[in-house]
Amino acid sequence: MLAKYILRRVLASIPTFFGVTLVSYFLIWVTAGDIVPGVEINPYIKKEDIDRIRHNLGLDQPFWIQYLNWLGLPNLAAQLHLISGDWPKGILEGEFGRSLIDGSPVITHILDRLPNTLELTITAILLGVLIAIPLGVAGALRRGSKIDHALTALSVAGVAVPSFWLALMLILLFSVQFEQWHLPWLPSGGAYSAYQGGDFLDRVLHLIMPAIVLSFGYLAIWSRFGRSSMLEVLSQDYVRTARAKGMSERRVVYLHALRNALIPLVTLVGLELPSLVSGGAVVEIVFGWPGIGRFALDRAFGHDYTAVMGIVTFAALLVIAGNLLADILYAFLDPRIRYT
Amino acid sequence: MIDPNAVDVALPRKEYEGEAARPAQSYWNESWERLRSNPVGMGAGVVVLLMVAIALAAPLLSTYVTHHNPYSIDLSATFSMPSKAHWLGSDEAGRDTLTRLIYGAQVTLTVAFLAVAVSLVVGGTVGLVAGFYGGLVDNVLMRFVDVLLSIPAIYLLILLTILQPKIGPIVLSTSDPRSLAVIIAVVGWGGLSRLVRGEVLSVKNRDFMLAARSIGASDLRLISRHLLPNVLAVMIVAASLNVGAVIITESILDFIGLGIQPPTASWGNMLTNAQTYFYHSIWLVLLPGALIFITVLAMNVFGNALRDAFDPRLK
Numbered sequence: 001m002l003a004k005y006i007l008r009r010v011l012a013s014i015p016t017f018f019g020v021t022l023v024s025y026f027l028i029w030v031t032a033g034d035i036v037p038g039v040e041i042n043p044y045i046k047k048e049d050i051d052r053i054r055h056n057l058g059l060d061q062p063f064w065i066q067y068l069n070w071l072g073l074p075n076l077a078a079q080l081h082l083i084s085g086d087w088p089k090g091i092l093e094g095e096f097g098r099s100l101i102d103g104s105p106v107i108t109h110i111l112d113r114l115p116n117t118l119e120l121t122i123t124a125i126l127l128g129v130l131i132a133i134p135l136g137v138a139g140a141l142r143r144g145s146k147i148d149h150a151l152t153a154l155s156v157a158g159v160a161v162p163s164f165w166l167a168l169m170l171i172l173l174f175s176v177q178f179e180q181w182h183l184p185w186l187p188s189g190g191a192y193s194a195y196q197g198g199d200f201l202d203r204v205l206h207l208i209m210p211a212i213v214l215s216f217g218y219l220a221i222w223s224r225f226g227r228s229s230m231l232e233v234l235s236q237d238y239v240r241t242a243r244a245k246g247m248s249e250r251r252v253v254y255l256h257a258l259r260n261a262l263i264p265l266v267t268l269v270g271l272e273l274p275s276l277v278s279g280g281a282v283v284e285i286v287f288g289w290p291g292i293g294r295f296a297l298d299r300a301f302g303h304d305y306t307a308v309m310g311i312v313t314f315a316a317l318l319v320i321a322g323n324l325l326a327d328i329l330y331a332f333l334d335p336r337i338r339y340t
Numbered sequence: 341m342i343d344p345n346a347v348d349v350a351l352p353r354k355e356y357e358g359e360a361a362r363p364a365q366s367y368w369n370e371s372w373e374r375l376r377s378n379p380v381g382m383g384a385g386v387v388v389l390l391m392v393a394i395a396l397a398a399p400l401l402s403t404y405v406t407h408h409n410p411y412s413i414d415l416s417a418t419f420s421m422p423s424k425a426h427w428l429g430s431d432e433a434g435r436d437t438l439t440r441l442i443y444g445a446q447v448t449l450t451v452a453f454l455a456v457a458v459s460l461v462v463g464g465t466v467g468l469v470a471g472f473y474g475g476l477v478d479n480v481l482m483r484f485v486d487v488l489l490s491i492p493a494i495y496l497l498i499l500l501t502i503l504q505p506k507i508g509p510i511v512l513s514t515s516d517p518r519s520l521a522v523i524i525a526v527v528g529w530g531g532l533s534r535l536v537r538g539e540v541l542s543v544k545n546r547d548f549m550l551a552a553r554s555i556g557a558s559d560l561r562l563i564s565r566h567l568l569p570n571v572l573a574v575m576i577v578a579a580s581l582n583v584g585a586v587i588i589t590e591s592i593l594d595f596i597g598l599g600i601q602p603p604t605a606s607w608g609n610m611l612t613n614a615q616t617y618f619y620h621s622i623w624l625v626l627l628p629g630a631l632i633f634i635t636v637l638a639m640n641v642f643g644n645a646l647r648d649a650f651d652p653r654l655k
Contacts, residue, residue: 015483016483016486016487016490017490019483019484019486019487019490020487020490020491023487023488023491024491024499027499027500027503027505028499028503030505156637156640156641156644157633157637159584159636159640160584160633160636160637160640161633162588162591162592162629162632162633162636163592164591164592164595164596164611165591165611165628165629165632165633168611168614168615168625168629169625169629171615171618172618172622172625176618176619188615274492275492277492278492278494278495279492281492281494281495282494282592282596285596293494296495296498297498297596300498300499300501300502300598301502301597303502305502305503308495308498308499308502309499311495312491312492312495312496312499315491315492315495316490316491316492319490319491319492320490323490
């Protein structure tokens with residue numbers, strides 16, 4: 001039953017993936033389809049040379065050929081000896097296009113920066129979960145108390161704070177003011193010191209502020225959700241039964257209630273799986289964190305359309321995979337869910 | 341929820357009014373009563389209205405109150421401290437901060453409300469049509485929404501803002517708040533259409549729909565007169581909660597240099613060079629961010645109050 005459900009979900013996500021590639025390729029094609037940035041406006045390049053560059057990049061071909069080439073379908077077919085000829089490698093073989101700036105496969109750039117991005121997002125999610133659950137439980141157990149109200153206010157405010165401004169505020173306090181006050185200050189940008197940096201302590205110091213900013217957004221949502229989930233579970237019959245059996249309040253709360261309250265929270269955290277790659281983009285940009293988001297922005301400013309498109313596709317692919325994983329995880333954790 | 345039109349058809353209202361113990365209250369009236377009795381929500385609403393009023397009165401305020409033009413450069417008074425001439429100081433080009441904040445409110449709120457309006461129209465229409473017709477139409481539209489929601493919004497926004505797509509003669513250039521609003525709406529309508537579709541599915545098989553259909557109402561009439569009023573409350577709540585999210589999105593785009601371009605002031609792009617102000621003009625960092633925070637907070641609190649007013653069960 002579960003296997004069938006998983007198979008069906010996997011099959012259903014394949015058209016979505018092709019839809020994503022089609023949409024992003026179409027967007028580029030329709031707006032900048034035959035443009036070679038920087039070449040067309042250069043008065044020293046002859047018309048023939050521009051045409052030759054466009055031909056070499058395959059930009060003179062019709063949309064469908066360009067799209068299929070970008071996917072890498074003709075090359076796959078050629079390798080299976082279905083058609084002949086020399087075709088470029090494409091997404092289906094893990095190429096994700098070639099950068100217009102340096103001609104290298106976009107995937108190599110992505111893989112270069114992926115570890116940094118994951119370091120940031122995984123830390124932030126862990127931090128968010130580890131702090132949100134106790135806060136949520138505390139709010140639910142002392143419902144209506146001052147602590148509860150304070151936590152609610154904090155989470156409402158937390159959603160409204162723009163993350164980049166929070167980042168600026170932290171930099172202002174922990175980097176600028178701490179230095180002026182002759183306190184040990186935190187580095188304001190990057191993932192490690194360029195000079196004599198890169199050891200564990202150095203990386204942790206660089207990680208603190210970006211991780212806090214990123215986890216703050218998660219914290220605001222998850223603690224609130226954890227609270228309501230806990231409240232709902234505490235009113236269930238099995239909790240009353242556990243109390244009626246004379247179980248200590250601690251055991252009731254932590255053994256019976258909390259474990260059940262965590263199930264919906266797991267889905268919520270699972271829904272963040274897709275954002276492992278893209279969720280930290282804004283924070284990466286503010287802190288100059290050498291991850292995928294920062295890279296995408298740099299290449300966007302450099303008009304490296306193919307690189308941005310490769311990143312968009314890669315990120316979308318991971319979103320689809322993440323959603324799939326979250327669905328399966330949920331079905332696995334909660335057998336009450338019907339596999340339909 | 342009660343459909344006023346269906347009641348119209350089934351029961352002539354005239355005969356009922358005299359017999360009721362208290363005057364019949366419409367759903368909207370009742371919701372308004374509930375909203376009015378929520379002081380926090382009303383307070384937040386007042387803050388939002390105040391911001392809108394300031395934004396609308398920007399030219400008046402700059403002429404009669406601050407006496408500065410948001411673009412006039414004064415290189416003899418750069419980074420001046422708050423003073424009588426510049427109430428909230430001036431920036432690196434000697435422009436008056438308060439005036440620029442007021443004009444920034446105009447830009448930010450234009451983008452936010454316009455983007456939400458466009459995504460309401462697009463997402464609402466798609467959701468209504470997909471939910472009402474079901475079958476193939478529903479499948480095609482919702483798969484498209486799946487595709488749209490699979491692409492991380494921030495990357496799609498980066499892509500669209502650098503490409504500046506042309507739709508016929510209209511160029512979606514980000515130097516114009518209206519274009520930026522359309523770009524944000526194009527990226528953001530997906531979630532709303534899913535929400536509306538879900539709501540339509542729960543309403544469309546109710547008896548009043550069958551009644552209206554059986555007296556020969558056309559599809560267009562069924563959707564616009566019977567379905568829409570029933571999903572409107574959900575749409576309004578979602579929209580009001582969306583405004584805050586759009587304000588944050590817009591300020592992020594402005595901040596990283598992809599949105600509204602200087603010299604036009606917006607709360608986001610006033611923070612672009614914030615890191616260079618740290619040592620001498622902290623208020624230039626504090627003020628725009630604080631305004632974004634207050635506006636988004638007020639909008640969210642008001643949205644929550646609206647939700648509680650429309651559907652007290654959710655509280």
